[in-house]
Amino acid sequence: MTEYITDSTEKETKQYIVVQIGSEKYGIDIGYIDTIVRMSKITRVPKAQVYFPGIINLRGEVVPVMSIRTKMGLESDVYTNATRIIILKIEDRGMLGVIVDAVCEVVTLATDEVEPNNVHSNHTKDNFINGIGKNGDQLISLLEINAIIEEKDNA
Amino acid sequence: MDVSQYLEIFIDESAEHIQTLSDCIMTLESEPDNKDTINEVFRAAHSLKGMAGTMGFKRMQHLTHDMENVFQEVRSDKIAVDSEMIDLLFKCLDAIDAYLSNIKATSDEGTEDNELIIKALNDFIAKANGEQPAESAPVAEASAETAEAEASENGDNRKYLQIEMNDHERKTVLAARESGQHIYGMTILIQKECLLKAARAFLVFRAVEEFGQILVYRPSSQDIEDEKFELDFSFYIASSEALDKIQTAAKNVSEIEDVLGEELTDFGASTEAEEEPVKEETKPVVADVKPEAAPKTAEQKAQAPVKKAAGKPATNRTVRVDIEKLDELMNQVSELIIAKNSLTSISATDGGSFNSQTFHEQIEYLERITTNLHESVMKTRMVPIESVVNKFPRMIRDLSRTLNKKMELVMTGEDTELDRTVVDQIGDPLQHLLRNSADHGLEDTALRAERGKSETGHIFLNAYQEGNNVIIQVGDDGNGIDTDAVKQKAIERGIITAEQAEGMTQKEIVNLLFLPSFSMAKKITDISGRGVGLDVVKSGIEQLGGDVEVRTKLGEGTTFTVRLPLTLAIIQALMVEVRDEKYAISLSSISNIESIPVTDIKYVQAKEVIHLRGSVIPLVRLDQVLDMEPMEKDPENLTVVIVKRGDSQIGLVVDNLIGQQEIVIKSLGKYINGNKLISGATILGDGEVALILDTNTLM
Structure with a gap:
């Protein structure tokens, strides 16, 4: 902890939770995350957007759950023992669950360890990334939360 | 004084007073002579004024003050209520309402002075002052009448004409007059921007007292010292000097808008007996124009009990509760109901495994309590x-x-x-x-x-x-x-x-x-x-x-x-099953449930209908509506839940009925959309989530 404080006086840092989606690792700003839960029974909601498999009961609250794989245009989820639902809490819009294949670790990245995303391609999933973080020799794509919650008609 | 903590109370209470005023004015329009109503109106206006003053909303206070004056005149039968006045009063209310909305939005009353309305109000009072003596006091001395007339022309500024003296004061005035001094009535108008009104008043007094002695103060000298007056004050001064000297001296004090004054002669001992009582009779109201002390308060106090006896029964005893606290309470009750439901479902499934007799009794007891609790909490939210x-x-x-x-x-x-x-x-x-x-x-x-x-x-x-x-x-x-x-x-x-x-x-x-x-x-x-x-x-x-x-x-x-x-949060619902999914249908929309043989289905314009006790009811296959795979083969009998909305009915085909249950409505949140059919979700006893169908959208 002391180390972290001395660190932060020198340069700004942010913590990210690193998750596995498909074959890639993504970082989610820890500030948005309310909690992480194991996979639980998802109740299907008819006529909802395709990337919403349904809703779950999170300790007495109803929380919609999104399949980020579907939204990114990847093949659909395979639920395993490692599958987790990241519960994001976004002001004004309430809670939202995002299904990820696994949760790996928490990393602390300084601002100068993050590079803006310059790789432009036609892949839908690149629109969800707002930067690349360098953690040692590992590269982590940082997810843009707003892009995740934005409506996308063609998703 | 920091009054911000009272702001909410102020807003609530003002809204109530405005409503009372509005109601009463409506009543007055149809029964202009209803004394009770007039009193009530007066009281409401008075409280409103007091509250606005305390909170430092000067413009609102000013407006209500002038409105109160009009009611005061009405109350003492000086003005009759007519439709012109009602219109004006409603305009006033709207203006006050506007102040209040401003306060609500910005904690500030805004800058609208509503001078037009205030002027119109004052015109009313002036009219009353001008006409009244002529009608009801024809015996009054001529000079008094002229003075009154002038006063009304001058828009009521010569408040010294309205001073009502008590016995002691009258004696001193008459004594001074007998000793050969002139008695001048004066009204000092202070500029609106003036910050230290009491100090200015003090300077004025010091200036004029060089010429003579002030005999009567309105408001009282104490009130003037405490700055308990608006923008003007009046006094009688006994002096042997000429009036204009005194006036000039008073005008020399800075921030004084105007000095009005004239010599008063109608204290003549010979006319006193006749004239004074008349004055008493016609004037009390006008004297009240000033936020003046004792007589008015006494008058009001005397009136209050009368009203209570005559008016409506006292309002219900209430406690204001923040709606958020109620929401919280409601949420807790909801949780309790969910917990109760889960116990119920355990008792239903595990029935035999432990001593079920007492267990069931306890569950039923719990159920009764939660239902009652739910009802009471719901009632607190009812208005x-x-x-x-x-x-x-x-x-x-x-x-x-x-x-x-x-x-x-x-x-x-x-x-x-x-x-x-x-x-x-x-x-x-x-x-x-x-x-x-x-x-x-x-x-x-x-x-x-x-x-x-x-x-x-x-x-x-x-x-x-x-x-x-x-x-x-x-x-x-x-x-x-x-x-x-x-x-x-x-x-x-x-x-x-x-x-x-x-x-x-x-x-x-x-x-x-x-x-x-x-x-x-x-x-x-x-x-x-x-x-x-x-x-x-x-x-x-x-x-x-x-x-x-x-x-x-x-x-x-x-x-x-x-x-x-009746309420939005908790409803009685029928739980149904379609394939392996559970749905809730609000009990209030269900008219009946039927078992229909497949062979009874008829077709009208290629749509499935059933003919039931004289009415033709369209069938809706819930599995189709909910995007499910159709069953390979219909069972022999269909379970049809018939829901109504107004006069129209439709039959919903479900696979299974689960039973009636109290459910807590939860929103689906803002992310999932395009879904009118599902109005919300609820959490069942076993922790499973079921969706609530809005059957109205199927009609």
């Missing part, structure tokens, strides 16, 4: 619709003026209670319906006469409870809806084709009115007809989980029936 509907008589009155039609609003069931959230939002739709009735519904007075109807159009608003719903009917005895005209318009606008129009029932045509941007107004008016109309009403009501229906007969009138759920 009478009164708070919303009691502004309508005023509105109809105004409309009657603007539209130049005679109309009357009759309301019943104002005490019907609804959930606070519903009440807060039902105002606009109801207002819209009433305006609609006033504008489009009622015919012109001439046309009414021609049709042999009473000249005054009748608009009614009836509210009552029916089961788990509250019904509010809004209607009129006017023209009714001309369905042919509606049809024509709809075809013109391309909403329907001529062929479609042919096959439509009356009801379907009337329902066209609820389509967005379908306005029947032939000309655009202030009141309605801007193209936003009934569709807004409808969506507003549907948002509250209610619905609206129209009944109309050409030439006889139209009635809109608004049906609202």
Whole structure:
């Protein structure tokens, strides 16, 4: 902890939770995350957007759950023992669950360890990334939360 | 003083006082002589003024102060209530209301001075002062009369003319006069921007006392010292010097707007006996114009008990509770119900495994408690619709003026209670319906006469409870809806084709009115007809989980029936199963449940219907609607839940019935959309989530 404080006086840092989606690792700003839960029974909601498999009961609250794989245009989820639902809490819009294949670790990245995303391609999933973080020799794509919650008609 | 912590109370109470004023003024219009009402009005205006003053809202205080003066005059029979005055008073109320909304939004009253209204109010008082003595005191001395007349011409600024003296003061004045001194009455007007009024007053006194002795102060010298006065004060001074000297001296004090004064002669010992009592009689009110001390307070105190005896019973004892706290309480009760449901489901499944007899009893006991608790909490959230509907008589009155039609609003069931959230939002739709009735519904007075109807159009608003719903009917005895005209318009606008129009029932045509941007107004008016109309009403009501229906007969009138759920948070529902998914259907929308042999299904226009006890009911296969794989083969008997909405019915085909249950409605959140069919979700006893079907969307 002391180390972290001395660190932060020198340069700004942010913590990210690193998750596995498909074959890639993504970082989610820890500030948005309310909690992480194991996979639980998802109740299907008819006529909802395709990337919403349904809703779950999170300790007495109803929380919609999104399949980020579907939204990114990847093949659909395979639920395993490692599958987790990241519960994001976004002001004004309430809670939202995002299904990820696994949760790996928490990393602390300084601002100068993050590079803006310059790789432009036609892949839908690149629109969800707002930067690349360098953690040692590992590269982590940082997810843009707003892009995740934005409506996308063609998703 | 930091008063911000009282702001909320101030806003609430002011709103109440404004409502009281509005109600009372309405009453006054019909019974101008009702003393009780006048007293009540006066009291409300007075409290309002006091509160505004305490909170430092000077403009609002000023306006209410002048309004109070008018009521004061009315109370002492100096002015009769007439419609001109009522109009003015309503204008006042609107202005005060505007202050209040400003305060609500910004904690500041804004900068509108409403001088026009204040001037008009003062004109009223001035008129009363000018005319009254001539009428009721013809014996009064001529000079007094002239003085009065001048006073009224001068817009009531010569307040020294209105000083009412007590015995002691009169004696000193007369003694001074007898000793050969002149008695001058003076009123000092201080500039509005003046910050230290008391200090200025002190300087004025010091200046004038070089010439003589001040005998009578209004307000009292103590009050002036404490700055308990508005922008002027008056006094009598006894002096042997000329008046203009004194006036100049007073004017030399800075920040003094004007000094008014003249020599008073009507204290002559010979006329005193006659004149003084008259003054007493006609003046007490005017003396009160100043926030002056003892006599008024005493007067009011004396009046208060009288009113209580005569007026309505004292209001219910209430505690204001923040709605958030209630929401929280409600949430906790919801949790409790969920927990209870899960116990119930355990007891149902594990029935044999442990001693079930006592267990069941305890569960039933718990169930009773939670149901009662739920009801009580729900009741705390219930408020009478009164708070919303009691502004309508005023509105109809105004409309009657603007539209130049005679109309009357009759309301019943104002005490019907609804959930606070519903009440807060039902105002606009109801207002819209009433305006609609006033504008489009009622015919012109001439046309009414021609049709042999009473000249005054009748608009009614009836509210009552029916089961788990509250019904509010809004209607009129006017023209009714001309369905042919509606049809024509709809075809013109391309909403329907001529062929479609042919096959439509009356009801379907009337329902066209609820389509967005379908306005029947032939000309655009202030009141309605801007193209936003009934569709807004409808969506507003549907948002509250209610619905609206129209009944109309050409030439006889139209009635809109608004049906609202009593509460939004917890409902009784029937749980059904479709394949392996569970859905809840609100019990209040279900009329009955039938088991129908597949062979009984008939087809009308290629749609499945059943014929049940004389009525033809369309069938809806829930599995299809909910995007499920159809079953390979129908079972022999279908379970059909028949739901109703108003007069229409449909049958929902489900796979299985689970049973009746109290469910807590949870929102699906803002992420999942495009889904009108599902109105929410609920958590079942076993922790599973079930969706709530909004059957209205299937109709």
